[in-house]
Amino acid sequence: MYKSIKMLSAHGLLMGAIGKVGGITVIGCVGAGYAGMSNASGESMAPGAAGGALEEVVVTARKREERLQDIPIAVTALAENDLIQRGVTGVAELSKSVPNFTVDSQSSVGGMGMRGIVNVTRNIGFESGMGVYVDEVYVGRPAAFNKNLVDIAQVEVLRGPQGTLFGRNTIAGAINITTKNPGDELEGNIRTTFANHDSSRISAAVSGPIIENTLYGRLSVLLDNREDDYIENSAGPDIGSVRERGFRGKLRWVPRDDLEIALTVDSTTTEGASNVFELSEIGPEAPPGFSIPTPEMRQPNVTQQDFMSRDDRDTRSGSLRGIWDIADDLTLVSVTAYNEVNFEVLSDNDSRGVSLSHSSFNDDSRQFSQEFRLQGVLSERWDYTAGLFYLDQKASAERSSTATAPMNPLTGDPLTRAQLGPFFPLFVVGETNNAGNTVAPIGNISSSAEVRTEALAIFASSDFDLAENLTLNTGLRYTKEEKSLDFIQDNTSFTLHPDVVSRPGIDDGAWSGNLSLTYILDQTTLYGSISRGYKSGGFNPDIVPSGDEIVFDSETVWSYEAGLKAELADGRARVNAAVFLTDYDDLQVQRLAYTPVGKGFAITNADQAEIWGVELEALFVPVNGLTLGASIGYTDPIYKEFKECASGPGGSNAIDCDGNQLNNASKLNASAAVQYLFSIGDPGQVYVRADWSYRDEVFIEPTNTGRTRVDSRELVDARAGFYSSDQKWELAIWGKNLADKEYVHTVFYIPTFDITSSLFDIGRTYGVDIFYNF
Secondary structure: HHHEEEOOOOOOOHOOOOOOOHHHHOOOOOOOEOOOEEOOOEEEEOOOOOOOOOOEEOOOOOOOOHHHHOOEEEEEEEEEEHHHHHHEEEHHHHHHHOOOOOEEOOOOOOEEEEEEEEEEOOOOOOOOOOEEEEEOEEOOOOOOOOEEEOOHHHHHEEEOOOOOOOOOOOEEEEEEEEEOOOOOEEEEEEEEEEEOOOOEEEEEEEEEEEOOEEEEEEEEEEEEEEEOOOOEEEEOOOOOOEEEEEEEEEEEEEOOOOOOEEEEEEEEEEEEOOOEEEEEEEEOOOOOOOOOOOOOOOOOOEEEOOOEEEEEEEEEEEEEEEEEEOOOOOOEEEEEEEEEEEEEEEEEEOOOOOOOEEEEEEEEEEEEEEEEEEEEEEEOOOOEEEEEEEEEEEEEEEEEEEOOOOOOOOOOOOOOOHHHHHHHOOOOOOOOOOOEEEEOOOEEEEEEEEEEEEEEEEEEEEEEEEOOEEEEEEEEEEEEEEEEEEEEEEEEOOOOOOHHHHHHHHEEEEEEEEEEEEEEOOOEEEEEEEEEEEOOOOOOOOOOOOOOEEOOEEEEEEEEEEEEEEEEEEEEEEEEEEEEEEEHHHHEEEEEEEEOOOOOOOEEEEEEEEEEEEEEEEEEEEEOOOOEEEEEEEEEEEEEOOOOEEEOOOOOOOOOOOOEEEEOOOOEEEEEEEEEEEOOOOOOEEEEEEEEEEEEEOOOOOOOOHHHHEOOEEEEEEEEEEEEEOOOOOOEEEEOOOOOOOOOOEEEOOOOOOEEEEEOOOOOEEEEEEEEEE
């Protein structure tokens, strides 16, 4: 088996993206699925040619180039052309068609996950269980996960624990993004999109040799605007416009045949109201003022906001990657990287024309990482990868939420405790609150936090051919992490939250790894695997009801998977399927805590959780030009044992969540697509395409109460395009959510005020693409 694998080398992974854009097939997707067409520069545009055979898929899911059909991992691979045909411009949009991949929102404090594990990482002490990697560099903070997929060679979505080769925080899976690299020829493209909501997207790239046969460069830029403030705001200016600016530059130096060094720098800035939460429900414990419904409540994209919501992000990174072919069967890889992620989120918590409450979040993260890998061959039957990984991360956060004390609506004077009576026995203006501070008319709950993380890991993986068609893969990784928190909370509002000072530390270490058997016969691959994943403990520097729940423990998982990958009908059909069982101990769960001093956000460990599920992806070319694709993912994600996950007023009447559905985990998700490509003679080719997707309901909180439910959704997208015969021009029209479904991405519950807000979809979008390759 090993002889079919191309080792990572100067001609391997770095060159893997050059000239292959049209040659990577999507599993379970309709796209560049067969006989990809490229112009002389290698910039592929057409989704396929007249031939009916499916193209071979090459991935780097195990840090080297391999056929997707040969590896014992459930992976969905998408080339740049596949992303274009689906209308996918960012990582979050992959959730429409990748089985068991979930995105709760595109906010900086949102969450992404796989196979039932979706962590909403709203503070710097909580890490995602899914990792995102760009050109082998760990992105770090989840605020930067939703990468804009510009000038991308391919995206691979790896499901299940990836703790051996990808390392920290990949207990649920990993997304592996490979960007385009400069090659030997001058090439480039200009791509424009114009859409409703006064939207435009312009990207450009140029690539080629700087010094012949030695130094190569590539530069890509992006301007992405939505100028329409589509959310009607009765209390001020309308909201909804967003602007994004970005660039990526690459230099690739080949001083000699056995050595290659690549330097990459990139930066992206996003400004505007990309996520606006609107008032959708008021609970029975809402304070005076917050308890009054508004005319706009529950109306999609209609709100009252006197404090404008925004979500501004800056991400910057630089990496230096070296590949040295020490010998024919030994390669050394070094990846050095530095990342910065900064964001500011402003939100109007009350969604009213008066200033009852608003919040501001300011988070900054700086990260340095270094990885060394040796990859080699011990014999014709045995190859290996071994390495070291180091990470140093510093994250800081400044959080502030205002709270206007209950007032007499007629006089505007502060209410007294006697006037409030027993129905709302909280503090009033002038009294001393739980923090020991005097309650102000407009009080403030603020916090300051800093988290330092240092991680060191050693890992090894090998493939050994037990027989001609039978391969044993083993992998092992040991990770050591040290974390420290410096946290201060201060409260001058009418709420019950205390002042808190906390400076805890965590010293964690654990093994992760995998064991798998792969059997390949003709065009069919069977595999079975066992994996152990691990995620270190963390902190909860949020708005906390006490200082007792700042630290939570590490979590571990055992995952068992069996899969089949088959090519049928003389290469015209491909079916990949997997069944899995994951067994979590001490699963880290974000929940609502109701303590004697009030309600707040908490992160605790559920004793046991279990997820079993299936995944199926299929691609079929019944006749030349016609491609059919489908995918389905099903999970049964439950808390097997989660005692006292919530409680009633005052911390009494404890509730157990045993048997409840995991946070943000949908049971069923499915997609289907059809595409037809045909020639119109000398001018070129035309294709038409339609996509359907479905996602089941989810609950954002372990109690699974109705107010924390996000309903299911079903969407239809379509696209029609023309390619010129010289493969230089593409013109396409497209539409998303053609039925104009009014659905909610996620909901957000504010326990202090007992209100729920919803993030509604923008609705139907449509536009035109004009692309030019040179």
